[in-house]
Amino acid sequence: MINILCFGDSNTFGTNPKGGRHAWNTRWPGRLQVLLGPEYYVIEEGMGGRTTVWDDPLEPGRCGIQALPIALQSHKPLDLVILALGTNDCKVHLNATPKIIAKGMENLCNLVQHFDYGPGYKVPQILVVSPIHIGEDMDHCPFASFDETSPVKSRNLAPLYGQVAKSLGCMYIDAASLAQASSLDQLHMDAKNHGALAEGIMTVVKSFFEP
Template sequence: MKKILFFGDSNTYGFDPAGPIGGRYPEAQRWTNILMRSLGPEWTLEADGLNGRMIPDSPYMQGMLWDSVLRHEPDVLVIMLGSNDILSSRAEEPEDILTEISGKIESLMQYLAIQKKRAGLDFQIMLCVPPKMHTGVMRFDRTSGELPAVYRESAHRFAAHFIDASSWQVELTGDGVHFSEQGHKAFAVRMAQELKNHTL
């Protein structure tokens, strides 16, 4: 049996922007639960999603990720973060935002490589680019569309599997950031394909 840990932000949490503050889609409508049902009994899935989460780039935040790994003991760790890093950036140019994110990703992947070696663990890491945002703010949307090159390079350098969900045409809600109900379904289908084709 394979255990997969998804570490992400509000879209992994299942946030519903049309619901009350902090509200979530019903469990059956979240992509993580749809995915779990489609994978079958030979897989187990843990979803560690948090609204507003950014790429861990401090010892405390990186430690939270590692604590989650030790708690769940996955065979596969899928990291899907970056949207909030774009939205919170004060940089005016997409190139500068991408430089910020590249530094965070490199720091995180290096941290995980060190921790895996120290702990003697051998889980697979999959680095996933979030679906492309459509916020109406040009520098944010352009940066979102250019994330694949940054993530692909880091994944290659640290022998992780690269997933480009920005190309999946996932339907978003009116805020251009969060998955719609149909988006959750579509994302689950594509992620299932990735896992079945590229996991150990």
């Protein structure tokens, strides 16, 4: 089996903009498993509110760079790590610019590439996913941590994430070129967009492992 770890935030977890959580075969990691088939093992590791490197005083325990080593250790051996974070870094009280957010993603990539997996374990490949754009209608966003600056930041992440991926020899995909947030909450994807993202990621994965 080719083992794939999907490490992300609420859109990896599958938060439904209508409330609750999408079904396993609706949210993009589960849909990716269905598309790839039994020769692949897709591991979900999504958490609402997760950032790249920030401790959020309003949502403790969501710092990605603190959680990632635990996930790498508990799910090894891994062939691929998909890093899908950045939306929560756009929260107003974290005061992070797009360049700083991209630096946080760079730190996560470096962690994966230099983690001590132990004898007999290879270093996994990385797929960097720049996040979908945050919706513009902040008056209808129920999450207090986002304001009108957040969508602007989210729209500036893709080229910076692409540069990080290229500089570190990682694969890259721009989720915003495939999917978008629901108008219901400006942050989370509906079933159709989860499917579109899964199909895009599937194409990248298969092109690498099945050239």
